[in-house]
Amino acid sequence: MADKLQKYKFTASTSKQANPKPTTRNTAKLATQGGATHTAPTHPSGEVPGMAEDLKAEILASIREDLKNVIRDELKSALADEISSIKNDLQGLKTLIANDVTAIRADMELVKTDVNEES
Secondary structure: OHHHOOOOOOOOEEEOOOOOOOOOOOEEEEEOOOOOEEEEEOOOOOOOOOHHHHHHHHHHHHHHHHHHHHHHHHHHHHHHHHHHHHHHHHHHHHHHHHHHHHHHHHHHHHHHHHHHHHO
16 A cells, blocks of 8 residues: 555745746745745645545545454454364364264164064
């Protein structure tokens, strides 16, 4: 975003002419005590009137995006240990369930064998 920002430099020029020709369309003539005139931009930064609002909106959007990323990263790092612990617990439960299923199938085979022998 910083590369999109433009830097403005104000330089006041003096002229001994009674009616100097402005160099840009956004300049205003200011009379001084000595009869010389100074030209100055109508806006302090020499920008188009709506440009400041656009720049503010762009900067605000960028700050919001940066803030969102910082908060997300902080939450991830803060909850990383908790998430790791939950993953380990889930893996333990999966192993326990797999062992129980194997034991139940073995018991079912014994029951089937007993039923077949009785018939």
